[in-house]
Amino acid sequence: MPRGARERRVRHSIPGRPDHQRPLLRLRALLLDRRRVHHPLRAVARLELDGVPAARLAQRWGVPQCGVxxxxxxxxxxxHDLGAQGAPAGTVVLAEEQTAGRGRDGRTWHSGAGGVWLGMLFRPAQTDLSAFSLRAGLVVADVVDEQAGRTLARLKWPNDVVVGDRGRKLAGILCEGRWQGEALQWLALGIGVNVANPIPPALADRAATLTEFVPAVRRLDVLDGLVPALTRLAAHGLRLTDAECAAFAERDWLRGRQLRTPLFGRAAGVRADGALLVDTGVATAGVREGHVELA
Known part of the structure; x- marks a missing residue:
């Protein structure tokens, strides 16, 4: 660690576990700031993202603070740790590498150097956030297509951005809220995008990187489109608009495919509240939670 650098240890907020059982999250190599740094965060190293000093990223993207x-x-x-400490909405965290990246249901996300591993803090007024991850997926897909210069990204309910007929995973979205009684305290949005990070051989048939399609793309190119668009998500209503439903339908990788779970039947699109529609042969049912397995 460079001379003069400091290391801050912050409690990792896991609901339902006593403080003494909660692991400590070590915050290292952090540079921030649009105007002033939120008190628990301190600049402890000189990092850059694709040649841009981390201290300039917040101003570049119009967010209150950004940590790399x-x-x-x-x-x-x-x-989540920063949310518990009162960090402002719009706070962004980026990691060069994640050692315990995760997706839905605790699944492991391989997060080596070269990818975009992004966390963002929201404090929305509304408490029904069923459509939030689908909106985030639309944003990611638009950014991918912009970099590719063509329609490339498709969406797989509930939280995957995929490419090709095989549905190789390019990006994933995970939203988690923290509540106090009936009041939503904050929403944490995590987005992982495979840009130029190595894909483990065992996952090569199920995952893809953006550099396969856009060899010269940089993480900064992705983030320049992604972060400013994400800041506007909390201003949207509870339900997907007609335009958003149409945009999702155009990218819907699951539609028409036979499913084993979350219900046995044929995928029939998504509803405005974010639910997956499944045609069971008897009726069309809406499913708001669960993971998908093809039959």
């Missing part, structure tokens, strides 16, 4: 870490267990967990 050499290594984190999870950028999403870091956002």
């Amino acid at each position: 870490f050499q290594r984190l267990p999870s950028s999403l967990d870091a956002i």
